[in-house]
Amino acid sequence: MTKRGLFILFEGADRVGKSTQVQSLTNHISNSRNLPTKSLRFPDRTTPIGQILNQYLQNSTNMDDRALHLLFSSNRWEAKDSILELLNSGTNIVVDRYSYSGVAYTAAKGIDVDWCYSCESGLPEPDIVFYLSMSTEDATKRGDYGGERYEKRPSWKVINANRTVEEVSNEINQIFDFEFESLQKKPIGTLK
Numbered sequence: 001m002t003k004r005g006l007f008i009l010f011e012g013a014d015r016v017g018k019s020t021q022v023q024s025l026t027n028h029i030s031n032s033r034n035l036p037t038k039s040l041r042f043p044d045r046t047t048p049i050g051q052i053l054n055q056y057l058q059n060s061t062n063m064d065d066r067a068l069h070l071l072f073s074s075n076r077w078e079a080k081d082s083i084l085e086l087l088n089s090g091t092n093i094v095v096d097r098y099s100y101s102g103v104a105y106t107a108a109k110g111i112d113v114d115w116c117y118s119c120e121s122g123l124p125e126p127d128i129v130f131y132l133s134m135s136t137e138d139a140t141k142r143g144d145y146g147g148e149r150y151e152k153r154p155s156w157k158v159i160n161a162n163r164t165v166e167e168v169s170n171e172i173n174q175i176f177d178f179e180f181e182s183l184q185k186k187p188i189g190t191l192k
């Protein structure tokens, strides 16, 4: 029987090196284990909802904060079935931003964090989250980022991103290799 794929997530501030590390880990998994691996990113600007988000992000068109939040969240919900299909068919996914970005960016505008998170409840849950941090100060503020309650189930790894690309990816590969088999045995989780 095919084993399920893993859902690996990268979170962190803009320009911290997420896209580079997503690509690097995707290559590492494909090459070292010869397993199908796909990278995804949110927002996914290719869908109709994603195009609205893209317009907002590029032109800073005005939008109500909650309406914007719901669009970012919908952009994940519309990917839910394909994410589950990929995982169930044995494809690993390496994802650039997800629900924790959604909660952090909207809550930073002063909107209730529980309201923000409630939109995410029921989505597939990542198996492991690599939080790329540029400073140790950021790392200690991690609770403000995703919120402690969101860190309970998936395994959060705070990675010091203030190093060379290779140093960062070596650490990520090591953690991934160490956790891979035990994570694969767990059923796919759901955000609570």
Ligand code: TMP
Pocket (backbone or CB within 6 Å): 014, 042, 043, 057, 072, 073, 096, 097, 098, 099, 101, 102, 103, 105, 106
């Ligand atoms: P990107 O640069 O990773 O494509 O993300 C675009 C911006 O959208 C970035 O500033 C983070 C923000 N964002 C949200 O505000 N909510 C979300 O749910 C996501 C996924 C991203």
Ligand code: MG
Pocket (backbone or CB within 6 Å): 014, 015
């Ligand atoms: Mg960006």
